[in-house]
Amino acid sequence: MLVFLPRFHVEKKDQMGDNHQKMQMKKHLQVTMNKIKQFPILCWKTSKKVGAEDPRRIIHSLKVGLSLTLVSLLYLIQPLFKGIGSNALWAVMTVVVVLEFTAGATLCKGLNRGLGTLLAGSLAFFIEGVANRTGKVFRACFIGAAVFLIGSAATYMRFFPKIKKNYDYGVVIFLLTFNLITVSSYRVDNVLKIAHDRLYTIAIGCGVCLLMSLLIFPNWSGEELHNSTVLKLEGLAKSIEACVNEYFFDTEIDENKESCSGDQIYKGYKAVLDSKSTDETLALQASWEPRHSSHCYRFPWQQYVKLGGVLRHFGYTVVALHGCLQTEIQTPRSVRILFKDPCTRVAREVSKALIELANSIRNRRHCSPEILSDHLHEALQDLNKAIKSQPRLFLGSNKNQARNMLALAAAQAGQKQNEKRQLGVSLSSVKTDSSALMEWKTKRVSEQSREAERKVLRPQLSKIAITSLEFSEALPFAAFASLLVETVAKLDIVIDEVEELGRIACFKEFKNGDDEEEHITVKCEKPKISVSQNQLSSVSGAE
């Protein structure tokens, strides 16, 4: 209809003889026609893209179609129709409304629907029993009052946090069923039979939905949550590494690549930052799912939510680190380059630890006891040294200096490695590694107190004002370094939460063989499934 409207206008203008406007209208018409012609192509392209992003969507669509056809048979096949009658339509309705993308969401809605219907039915019969004893007019008033009171009370209950979280849909169904039964009981006598038949067909509908979602290519909300946690850890790992690489990037290479790496940083932490509502919905749905592992009683979905919160806080630090790259005041590249080696190493080690955590969650095993490796410890010490020895590094002879320091570090590393081997690779050495960080922290504190003693010597030196300029120039770099050290501190919290998750979820013990494979070939090439996109559809498209 809308398509022909411009043509009608064209004719009108024609009579007025306005050629310019005629031309314009023709152009407008052509554009519209082109858009209409390209609409099927656009649809087809979008369809292909949506399917390619996650093939499970196609399977889900076919499952819904199949379920609908199955329940339609109740109505279409004569013998079945005789048994059930026109109430078969309620089965169709139930399937449309209850069947969701994941098993957890379907179970949550199905059970809520069942519970709501049962409760509403009971209450409605109670009300009917009371109302039946009175006259027709009083009965109408009584029913009206009951509808008002129960309607207001149930709606108000939907604002209660606990009910809203778990039983919101159940309350809606309760309200729906209660009103339908109570109101129709006024005119229909055999309400009990109607309600019975309806419950029967709703049960059939729910049964078909549960069968479809639990047994045929099931999608588990728990799996989605699990996978999204792994992807988040890997995203943060990539982000940190890309961030530090870009900070110490040579200007010689073109701008294009730099902005591409900026995209990579953003992509890495973006999924983490806005994950709260998705995580919570997935955990809620997962809590309705039956366990599908034989090791533990229940999967600790709340622990995944908690880990998600810790990862978000880690993400905020990465955002601040990224902010250092984009800030107006920049430390000159010549200064930055001096700290390239230790900073890059710290970032690489943090990134490695995150990927190890991701792998441990993916394979449902405890993480490697070498998760906080000596490398990280050394890299941090080197960074500390580099910052402290900054004036020396500004000398022309910094190359030798650096080489010597590296040699020293290498020697220390060799020594540590030997100590490590003597200790053996056991779970107890996780503690050793964790405590290495603590040691380092306490060391810093003691260093600070030593510095406080030296302050007495400072007055005559601090007269030299020029050193302060160096400080001012190094300010943004100091922020960068400080935030990098902060990520190490936050990594500690992340490791704690992952360990806790492993303990509660009875992850299998770490085997050394696994570790070497995974530690060397860093796996993070799994295709990124757009978890949240599927999920949102089953959240907001709730019923």
Add this chain to the structure above:
Amino acid sequence: MLVFLPRFHVEKKDQMGDNHQKMQMKKHLQVTMNKIKQFPILCWKTSKKVGAEDPRRIIHSLKVGLSLTLVSLLYLIQPLFKGIGSNALWAVMTVVVVLEFTAGATLCKGLNRGLGTLLAGSLAFFIEGVANRTGKVFRACFIGAAVFLIGSAATYMRFFPKIKKNYDYGVVIFLLTFNLITVSSYRVDNVLKIAHDRLYTIAIGCGVCLLMSLLIFPNWSGEELHNSTVLKLEGLAKSIEACVNEYFFDTEIDENKESCSGDQIYKGYKAVLDSKSTDETLALQASWEPRHSSHCYRFPWQQYVKLGGVLRHFGYTVVALHGCLQTEIQTPRSVRILFKDPCTRVAREVSKALIELANSIRNRRHCSPEILSDHLHEALQDLNKAIKSQPRLFLGSNKNQARNMLALAAAQAGQKQNEKRQLGVSLSSVKTDSSALMEWKTKRVSEQSREAERKVLRPQLSKIAITSLEFSEALPFAAFASLLVETVAKLDIVIDEVEELGRIACFKEFKNGDDEEEHITVKCEKPKISVSQNQLSSVSGAE
């Protein structure tokens, strides 16, 4: 039923003569009884709390009850029932499902429901027309195939981003109606009449809902979005000020107060961080609402979402700033105290600017041209000076120095103020103030280049290794200062977005009288309504 279960167990154990277990069961029973006794009290307390948090919830509940009673009258009153018949139940159903907390959500669902029903009806009649020409068996097959195909296709379409965003509920209703009509057309002959009656009653239901949500105590999603934006700005303002105050807090005052201030910081930015999904839902619902202001064509809800994104990024910086307070490595309080004055002033100015922005949005007027006051500019310069003059400040004579600097700053401030008055207070001076920041930035860059020249002089000075220790100690403070400067840079972006919002939404011009009132008495005492809590109920409890 469950209440009596423990008693039953008690009797069983009694026969076995196990006194200890009997005691335990009794205790268990008592605890259960106590819980049951306290359940009504708990319910009552929760009800009161939920109502006190937001009285609109009570009004909404009463509105739902009233609407339900109204549509029930269609069934209960004899003359009305004669006209409409048992299809009146569809009106009840529509009210339960469509009436939402805000007008936007109700409109969105109501129009989606109408559109879905109409489209589905048309398609179903087309299919019926084709199927009617064939035999009974083929017809059943045809209907089954149509149900499968349309069911799969519609479910698949729900994954399309554009459809998911705006028409998800419409597609569900389309599917529901299509299946109901197509399937029942197999056995019922006058489907057209049924569909017509049903559409009629659904329209009545939608009408009641729209009447209730648009005319009687309406809650606008747009208002919620507007208010939540104001609250977010104020929260950030409080957060920043509390953060800097805590950083320069004297240790003498007890720990208790410090943790309380920590809570305040957290509360300030918490609402901002997780606002993405709430903001987007509110904006979507608001886009369905009719405009209720006479100035502009449409309210720019997408601009609010954009501003929300910018505020989230501002929030990440505040989180990082808060992280500086909690980090393991701390700059000694004696060092920090030296920078207390400029840092506190920068924070106060940023906070003041944020509150001015909040007030400008609240009163729907452009923000004051003095939003980026010279005070901020001066405070930044002082901070810069303080950092540069740090070695001098370590001398005993820092008090005089500080006083002299303050005198200088005061003199400068007076001078600037005069310049300002000469310029007059016009919109163009906003630009001047914004460019003041830019000037400062370019100045910094030029200072950096001057420093690069001076580096040639440095070698002999940098041999003195001890200055590097000072740097190391100041590292965390440098991060703090750098992040504080970062907030100023981000503030610039926030101001741009608010200005853009004011321009698109045709905010009224800024009047000088308003400003002085608000600038002096910083208003941020409005009770905090838990927007997201109401909202979530109408998002997840969608239908």
